[in-house]
Amino acid sequence: MVRTPCCDENGRKKGTWTPEEDRKLAAYITKYGSWNWRQLPKYAGLERCGKSCRLRWLNYLRPNVKRGNYTEEEDEIILNLHAQLGNKWSAIAGHLPGRSDNEIKNHWHTALKKRANNSGESSKKCNSKNNIRRSTSVANKNASPSTSHENIVLESSQWSPKESSSEDFFSYSNTDYQEQHEVFQQEALDEITSGSFWTEPFLVESFHTTGTDFLAPPIDYCGLVCPPSPFIGHEFLSSFDFDHFNY
DNA sequence: AATACGATCAACCGCTTCAAG
């Protein structure tokens, strides 16, 4: 089976997302929905592949996404579910509203796996920082999906991940960058949560296209390229006020 | 103060699954 490459080599951008890219992506999806991830970046004015856009949206930009600050209850849920399901991160994420599979996976590898392992070996040796070595690839190779169920013991905050407040919602090193991003994030969330978008009976996520050639889509008043979906009417589009996304 | 090393996490890559024609 021949697959079309998900990312072409024609200057398709990689790496960390900029606030401007986030703004474009959030604005576009909020307005038009993720009707087609592969086509979406083209119409949103992004030089990214669809996969990258999807990941960015699901992990960081979608509404109600939670970052850091895992509670003991959440840790316990993850540990228990991982004991039952193994590395089925998306299934585990399904039990933790607001948490993405990627973040749960990272949290597992950075904090919970140690807890699980240490609880199993606590009778053999004391916890020592020198015993903790970062070797993700090696650890992953050695890690078994069927972590011992019996050995998982919840401990105190000793092994809790580092505190993460709303201030480091986006952990950029550049302060201006971060501040700009936080402002945007709050604006986007306000926009999304205050409007009718998420309560609309019409589910934009369910858009499907034929995957064939599109007519050149029109460009709307805020610079976004309207998707070629016959299901999106002008009354639908005009129900959103995106004036504060000032490009 | 400089350097080395470990921890964290955002993002990429490639494979699998799903769904439409």
Place this chain on the structure above:
DNA sequence: GCTTGAAGCGGTTGATCGTAT
């Protein structure tokens, strides 16, 4: 039932930050 394209998933990488020496 087969082919094909898109979405989803999990493993892995690499940049960055924090801490120890």
